[in-house]
Amino acid sequence: MGAKTVRRAGTGRSPSGGARPSRPAWTTAARVTAAVFGAYGFAWGLAAFGAELGVLIGLAPAEAVTAASLLSLLILPMTALWAFAVPRAAIGWAVLGGGGIVMMAASRLIGIPLP
Amino acid sequence: MSDAWAMVTVFGLCGLAFAGLALTVGRHWGDLVDRRRDPPRRLVTRLRLAAALCLAAALSVAVRHQGVGFGLLLWTLALSVAALSVAAGITAMSRPDRTADPR
Amino acid sequence: MSTKKRTLISPALRAAMLWPHTWAGVTLGGLLMLIFFMGSLAVFADEIDRWMMPDTRIGAVGAPAPDAPFSLDRHVLPVVEQLAAGRGLRDWYAKLPDARRPAMALRVRTDGGVSGGMATADGRLLPPVGTLGATSFFYPLHYSLHLRAGFVGYWIVSFATVAMLAGLISGIIIHARIFKDFFTFRSWGQLRRSLLDLHNLTGVLVLPFHLMISFTGIVIILPMVLPAGVNALYDGDVQRFYDDALGNYSRPRSGTPAPLAPLDPMLAEAKRLWGGGEAAVVFVINAGDAASVVRLNRDTGDRLSLDVEPIFFDGVTGALLKHQRPGPVVATHRLLSGLHFAAFDHWPLRWLYFLFGLSGCALIGTGLLYWLEKRRVADTAVVGLGWRSVGALACGSITGLLIATLAMMAANRLLPADVPSRELVEAGLFFLAWIGSAIHAAIRTRRDPPWAAQCSAVAALAGACVGLNWLTTGEHPLRAIALGDWPVLGVDAVLALTAWTAWRVARRLSHRQSHRPGASALTMTEATDHV
Structure with missing residues (x-):
């Protein structure tokens, strides 16, 4: 689908009523990218950080990796939808992208050596 | 043979439960029973209770007969089958050419 | 509302x-x-x-008799040799016959490429099926x-x-x-x-x-599409993660030729370790090598979980190499996978x-x-x-x-x-x-x-x-x-x-x-x- 059809949905006879009467294309793009890449980055950060944290609290490495990954997958669709629900796209990007980067950095800092 | 009977029991109980629940929904009560009044409050409570009992009984049969894992999975899927069948039945019974009230 | x-x-x-x-x-x-x-x-x-x-229907290969003696050495190995056709054997696996597939399915990797085929339970190689079928296409x-x-x-x-x-x-x-x-x-x-x-x-x-x-x-396929945890703890080595999580075992080829020990005692030992249950797949990795490994997977027909309980034997001595049960979280992962696989x-x-x-x-x-x-x-x-x-x-x-x-x-x-x-x-x-x-x-x-x-x-x-x-x-x-x-x-x-x-x-x-x-x-x- 091209950007043309996307814009038509935003500016045309939008079923969303008065909630968001018209959206410029770049806001839509910001939300879509936040939902796709931001949410994935957040899930990535959580999976990495959670795995390190799991080992810190005494889980076996394979268990920690699996638990953190399952949890990340559980929240991934919800965070993706949340990127569309926040009042401003920028907040979505800040929380998802920022949160992802912070958690990735934290997991690097913990940096448990290979088992 | 007892395998087949357990299946019939699980699906039948789930179907009964959803049929009862469907009658507590105003639209279907109107189409199927009485268009002028809402379902009586006490009846709604009793139907819901009966439905809950049927679902619990179905779960217990499924778990007892199939074990916890298979029983739970079968029961969950049986819920969908039963609800879809009840919906299909309601559609067949409340077509406008039968109830003479195109809504 | x-x-x-x-x-x-x-x-x-x-x-x-x-x-x-x-x-x-x-x-x-x-x-x-x-x-x-x-x-x-x-x-x-x-x-x-x-x-x-x-050619693999019941009418063609006959129903598998549940009590007929089935031998990996007598029924599977000759078919593997036939498929290898004299080329140097590297790895092979055979999916053993069951109720839904009365023929066994084999895949053989040799120095001269990969070949596959199907054979009856008593070791008769069937003509090429000539189709990918549902398992390999749909x-x-x-x-x-x-x-x-x-x-x-x-x-x-x-x-x-x-x-x-x-x-x-x-x-x-x-x-x-x-x-x-x-x-x-x-x-x-x-x-x-x-x-x-x-x-x-x-x-x-x-x-x-x-x-x-x-x-x-x-x-x-979570470790493949969200490898963050594997990257953090296993340096991105998915193979090593799987070895650790699922109890897999792998070792490189040694280069020294050595004959394969009899497989049937390993099968019997595996069944004992599983506490009942049938074998579904047998793998031989590094075949004909001193570092050869035999892997047996359990049939999961009787359970929701996709835990195949792999058991690894040394291919030359027949000694048990690894039989590791997954931890609770990995077992949950196997259960979830099994729910999907059906x-x-x-x-x-x-x-x-x-x-x-x-x-x-x-x-x-x-x-x-x-x-x-x-x-x-x-x-x-x-x-x-x-x-x-x-x-x-x-x-x-x-x-x-x-x-x-x-x-x-x-x-x-x-x-x-x-x-x-x-x-x-x-x-x-x-x-x-x-x-x-x-x-x-x-x-x-x-x-x-x-x-x-x-x-x-x-x-x-x-x-x-x-x-x-x-x-x-x-x-x-x-x-x-x-x-x-x-x-x-x-x-x-x-x-x-x-x-x-x-x-x-x-x-x-x-x-x-x-x-x-x-x-x-x-x-x-x-x-x-x-x-």
Whole structure:
């Protein structure tokens, strides 16, 4: 689908009523990218950080990796939808992208050596 | 043979439960029973209770007969089958050419 | 609806969810349709395989006798030697015969390339099957789209599946009157309303299955598509993670030749360690080498979990190398994977998985059709390029997919056995038929996609498949019953049902087209309910 059809949905006879009467294309793009890449980055950060944290609290490495990954997958669709629900796209990007980067950095800092 | 009977029991109980629940929904009560009044409050409570009992009984049969894992999975899927069948039945019974009230 | 509910899901949230729900559906609907449809077929992959590989049917190889002595050394090894044909053997595996596949399936990697084949339980190599069948074509299409390079297909499928999960959740949020409309399907009146009813019905009532199947689908390949944890703790070495998590074992080839120890004692030892249960697959890695490893997988037919409890033996000494049980979290992962795989031996559940998988197709299909109907009402005068594209996409992914699948099955019965690379010709015909019907849909979509014409094609092809199976194998329904060949009978029955339904839909569509243009897409979704 091209950007043309996307814009038509935003500016045309939008079923969303008065909630968001018209959206410029770049806001839509910001939300879509936040939902796709931001949410994935957040899930990535959580999976990495959670795995390190799991080992810190005494889980076996394979268990920690699996638990953190399952949890990340559980929240991934919800965070993706949340990127569309926040009042401003920028907040979505800040929380998802920022949160992802912070958690990735934290997991690097913990940096448990290979088992 | 007892395998087949357990299946019939699980699906039948789930179907009964959803049929009862469907009658507590105003639209279907109107189409199927009485268009002028809402379902009586006490009846709604009793139907819901009966439905809950049927679902619990179905779960217990499924778990007892199939074990916890298979029983739970079968029961969950049986819920969908039963609800879809009840919906299909309601559609067949409340077509406008039968109830003479195109809504 | 109580006030509490209203505060939980505000109208603003509902409105915000509509956009991603709609556009995720419109853009990824066709792909999701493919994934759900092929997944549904994969539930009966073994049965479709029997239909497509007549030499492996019960009538040809005989039913496996449960008490007949089966020996890896006497029945499997000679076939492996035959397949290797004198070339240096590197690795091989054999899927042992079971109730659904009365023949064993082998794959052998030699210095001169890979070869595969099937053999009877008593070790007679069968002629080449000449088809990828459902296990090697429909099923991989479901999870990898046959794009294996760099796992691109896995990534695309996972992305679409996350969108499916988001679509399910947002759909529940959007749906304002879940309980009032819980059982409501108004098949009469406005087509648009009927489509929405059906979309809601398949979405809400089958929600537990759809959530489960979408989530567990990604869970299976989670270390591949979300390798963050593996990167953090295992330095990105997925092999090492799997060795650790699933109790796998691997070691490199030593280069020193050494003979293989007898396999049957290892099989007996494995059964003892499993505490009952049958072996499903035997692998020999680094065959003929001093570092050879024998791996035995347990059959998971009696359990939900996909925990195959691999047991590893030293190929030269026959000593036990590794038998490691997974921890609780990994066991949960195996259970979730098993819920998706449905490898368990449970016929009612298998049929429910098949039907609910198709209900996923109905959910996606009605969503697409609803979008089309709604837009048609919105812009009465102009049917724009966007609308026509989505119309063609819907047609190509509903009837087009059926046409492609059936064309491949018909080709499977029509192509002579000696066609060079017969299996690739079959697969090529699948894609040709699909592209052909998509082009047909794109050209012929004006006020409506060409539903009637494509439904007629589906009916003709499905009917032809039943007839061709009879003509080319001589196995008509009565003979199948006499033989107790339920897989072939079942596939034939579903094909016949598809033909009958598609024919009725096509007739009704062409009949109605003169009276009410566009009033017939509903019956299309009924058609997708039957394969």
